[in-house]
Amino acid sequence: MSCPRDRIPGRPLKRLRGRRLQRSSRGVAAVVGTLLALLVFMTLFGIFLTQFLPLWMADNESMFANQVAGQLGEVKQCMDLLALYNIPGHGCSTPVTMQSGGIPVFATPTQGTLSFLQIPQLYANVSFNMSASPYGPPQPHGNTYWNNSPAEISMVLPNRYYTPVTYVITLGGLFQTQGGNQQTMLYQPSITATGTGFQQALSITLYYMYGNTTRLSSTGTNEVYVTYIQSQIWQTSNTAVNMTFDTYYPCAWQSFLGNVLKQNGIVPQFSPATCPANLGLVDQLQQMHVYFPTVPTFTFTVATFTIQMGIGNPS
Numbered sequence: 001m002s003c004p005r006d007r008i009p010g011r012p013l014k015r016l017r018g019r020r021l022q023r024s025s026r027g028v029a030a031v032v033g034t035l036l037a038l039l040v041f042m043t044l045f046g047i048f049l050t051q052f053l054p055l056w057m058a059d060n061e062s063m064f065a066n067q068v069a070g071q072l073g074e075v076k077q078c079m080d081l082l083a084l085y086n087i088p089g090h091g092c093s094t095p096v097t098m099q100s101g102g103i104p105v106f107a108t109p110t111q112g113t114l115s116f117l118q119i120p121q122l123y124a125n126v127s128f129n130m131s132a133s134p135y136g137p138p139q140p141h142g143n144t145y146w147n148n149s150p151a152e153i154s155m156v157l158p159n160r161y162y163t164p165v166t167y168v169i170t171l172g173g174l175f176q177t178q179g180g181n182q183q184t185m186l187y188q189p190s191i192t193a194t195g196t197g198f199q200q201a202l203s204i205t206l207y208y209m210y211g212n213t214t215r216l217s218s219t220g221t222n223e224v225y226v227t228y229i230q231s232q233i234w235q236t237s238n239t240a241v242n243m244t245f246d247t248y249y250p251c252a253w254q255s256f257l258g259n260v261l262k263q264n265g266i267v268p269q270f271s272p273a274t275c276p277a278n279l280g281l282v283d284q285l286q287q288m289h290v291y292f293p294t295v296p297t298f299t300f301t302v303a304t305f306t307i308q309m310g311i312g313n314p315s
Helices: 025-085 250-262
Strands: 091-097 113-118 124-130 142-148 151-157 165-170 173-177 183-187 190-194 201-210 214-216 221-247 269-271 286-310
Touching: 025 091, 025 151, 025 165, 025 173, 025 183, 025 201, 025 221, 025 286, 113 286, 124 201, 124 286, 142 286, 151 201, 173 250, 183 250, 201 221, 214 286, 250 269, 250 286
Parallel strands: 201 286
Antiparallel strands: 091 221, 113 151, 113 214, 124 142, 124 221, 151 165, 165 173, 173 183, 190 201, 221 286, 269 286
């Protein structure tokens, strides 16, 4: 007859006892080490999310803003060259990047919005006196007025980590605004003053753009197509010049006109005369009046362009 496994023949039966967990310093060290490793990982991960990620994305958006500024500067340069060579029907195209760099999994790219808008609220007027002039073909005498509603090519960058920026091409200038009075004219319109005394000459060239209203927000790039149509040129002598126009960027205009033209002997008068805090507010339209005193020679040019935007060749 067999006996139970835990019974030794000839000895009384022992009671069964439950096994106790073995106390081991090695097991405790492994658990503590795992917890410390997780704590270090979570600490580094938190530092990455709160410190490194915003800095990385701010750099991405800053480079994106600089890239767009350069590309819209190429659009402005293209328009300058087309107006200079004065060959109707010629054009050029410039790709504009639509999004910043991103960080996979952690942060998506920041997308911009590229637009071409005909804004009825914008109004521009230039008036001067036509007199007998030896320049160019005969012109009608008396007061001459140019009235129009200039359009805008704009790129809005609603940055999340870097300062939001808006770039606008209008009336021949490229503007950068970061809200409020933070306005800069990156590329100036062709408004120049030369000479001294009786040899002074004032030249103003403005751009008029028209086309279908367009608003694009996508990945990759979109093309901006510019086609030169024609230029109207007025040349006269001994006349004062008045410019009145509506703008969202009065501070940039005042800085440009006041600093650049003053260096060449022609001091325009502004209304309003300064750029206080209540000017240049976002989405707040301001009317500017600029008066140029009588100059011996004045040339006024309006260059007309058509604008198209999209991917591929324009129709």
